[in-house]
Amino acid sequence: MQTSQPNNTETMTDPVIKKMHNHVHWAKDIQQKGLNILITDDDPMSRTVLSGFIAQSGAKAHEVDNGQAAVEYCQSNPVDLVLMDLDMPKMNGFDATHEIKRIKDQFIPVIVVTTYEDETILTKAQAYGADDIVSKPVSHELLLSKINAMIRLKYLYDREKSLVLHLEQKIKERDIANHRLLKMHNDLKRLVEIKTNQLRQKDIELLEMDRITSLYSLAGGMAHEINNPLGFIKSSLDNLKKLVMGQWNDTHNLQDFEKAIRMIMRMDKGVKRIVNIINILKDLSNVSRARHGPLDVNNSIRNAIEVVHSDESNYDIQMALGKIPPINSSPEEINLCLMNIITNARDAVAEKESGIISIKSFYYADNQTIVIQITDNGIGMPEKIMPRVFDPFFTTKPVGKGTGVGLTLAERIVKRHDGHIYLTSKEGQGTTVTVVLPV
Ligand SMILES: Nc1ncnc2c1ncn2[C@@H]1O[C@H](COP(=O)(O)OP(=O)(O)OP(=O)(O)O)[C@@H](O)[C@H]1O
Numbered sequence: 001m002q003t004s005q006p007n008n009t010e011t012m013t014d015p016v017i018k019k020m021h022n023h024v025h026w027a028k029d030i031q032q033k034g035l036n037i038l039i040t041d042d043d044p045m046s047r048t049v050l051s052g053f054i055a056q057s058g059a060k061a062h063e064v065d066n067g068q069a070a071v072e073y074c075q076s077n078p079v080d081l082v083l084m085d086l087d088m089p090k091m092n093g094f095d096a097t098h099e100i101k102r103i104k105d106q107f108i109p110v111i112v113v114t115t116y117e118d119e120t121i122l123t124k125a126q127a128y129g130a131d132d133i134v135s136k137p138v139s140h141e142l143l144l145s146k147i148n149a150m151i152r153l154k155y156l157y158d159r160e161k162s163l164v165l166h167l168e169q170k171i172k173e174r175d176i177a178n179h180r181l182l183k184m185h186n187d188l189k190r191l192v193e194i195k196t197n198q199l200r201q202k203d204i205e206l207l208e209m210d211r212i213t214s215l216y217s218l219a220g221g222m223a224h225e226i227n228n229p230l231g232f233i234k235s236s237l238d239n240l241k242k243l244v245m246g247q248w249n250d251t252h253n254l255q256d257f258e259k260a261i262r263m264i265m266r267m268d269k270g271v272k273r274i275v276n277i278i279n280i281l282k283d284l285s286n287v288s289r290a291r292h293g294p295l296d297v298n299n300s301i302r303n304a305i306e307v308v309h310s311d312e313s314n315y316d317i318q319m320a321l322g323k324i325p326p327i328n329s330s331p332e333e334i335n336l337c338l339m340n341i342i343t344n345a346r347d348a349v350a351e352k353e354s355g356i357i358s359i360k361s362f363y364y365a366d367n368q369t370i371v372i373q374i375t376d377n378g379i380g381m382p383e384k385i386m387p388r389v390f391d392p393f394f395t396t397k398p399v400g401k402g403t404g405v406g407l408t409l410a411e412r413i414v415k416r417h418d419g420h421i422y423l424t425s426k427e428g429q430g431t432t433v434t435v436v437l438p439v
């Protein structure tokens with residue numbers, strides 16, 4: 001039997017025996033793997049001979065008698081190799097080979113076993129996908145050697161396929177890991193943004209508290225320092241007034257008396273202004289404890305001007321305050337908002353020869369809102385900084401002059417009232433800030 005093993009080293013040196021040994025070696029492989037080989041032939045005699053060869057080599061032989069049966073068998077059973085006759089009923093060997101080769105994700109080697117020797121027919125078989133050809137009558141040794149070659153090829157194909165599958169799986173896993181990493185990166189980025197915003201918000205709150213506290217201590221200190229001398233000045237003035245008036249009839253120097261009275265009146269006005277400013281500062285120090293109620297915003301405008309503007313200022317204030325209904329707010333908050341806007345306008349016209357700040361207020365009945373417009377003819381601002389002016393700590397002013405939170409606070413106060421604040425400006429020409437507050 002051709003599959004028996006050589007048993008001495010002498011015979012192994014013979015090239016033919018060696019070749020035989022190789023076949024035996026491969027045949028042993030077939031045996032070990034328990035391969036499934038499908039024999040497709042309409043001639044029962046041929047099938048029996050081929051089945052005998054296969055059985056001897058240790059593989060399992062399965063038989064079908066036409067091409068169509070071979071295709072169907074391959075589609076639903078594990079098959080390692082097909083031996084294919086060409087001339088058969090129902091479906092010939094060419095078409096069956098073609099169909100078997102089209103089965104997805106599988107490499108089933110097909111060896112055509114035929115009596116044809118015509119080259120065109122053999123070429124055609126290969127064109128239809130046949131991997132090899134063996135002539136009938138079949139030599140057992142040749143058939144086994146061809147089967148082994150094909151099995152080796154199939155083994156390589158299957159190994160490569162599982163490697164590819166393994167690689168694809170790894171790539172998929174890496175993609176999933178990358179995706180997760182990206183998601184984590186984005187989550188982290190979002191978290192950092194949220195935390196940064198929270199910190200910025202805290203910064204503003206601290207700064208606002210800082211301002212309020214310093215205003216409070218300023219107001220408290222001023223009130224304490226000024227109140228006593230003020231009381232003294234006021235009572236002295238009252239006495240002086242009475243005294244001057246009492247001596248009116250006895251004096252002959254009318255001009256001096258008139259002068260004295262004018263001076264007293266001016267002092268009286270000055271004292272009233274100091275009292276007013278102290279009251280406003282006291283109000284401002286209460287922003288954090290502010291209580292809402294009906295508020296006349298025109299009054300807040302006047303108060304804010306009182307603090308920011310003085311007789312010595314080198315610009316004019318023009319006011320056109322319309323009849324507006326009260327809004328629900330606190331004087332402390334609205335004063336702080338307007339003071340910041342008017343202070344900016346004042347800074348903007350500081351270098352101007354004929355600086356003008358005009359302030360308008362009116363009621364917009366359609367929307368039930370009041371509108372306050374503060375316009376200056378100062379330096380204006382370049383277009384590129386306009387989107388940033390409400391940002392916390394954005395300032396173009398020198399260190400010590402501006403902290404860059406005036407408009408941030410103004411915007412926050414307006415928004416707290418469900419209102420809006422708009423800004424238009426032209427560099428070198430001036431700026432208008434419009435505040436809209438619901439009634
Ligand atoms: N009326 C204006 N005219 C020209 N520029 C303005 C005017 N109002 C605001 N700006 C610009 O917007 C910037 C931000 O204003 P904001 O009031 O927030 O801060 P600031 O005035 O610089 O400092 P702070 O108000 O905290 O003392 C200013 O530095 C300035 O460049």
Ligand SMILES: [Mg+2]
Pocket residue numbers: 340343344402405406407
């Ligand atoms: Mg400012």
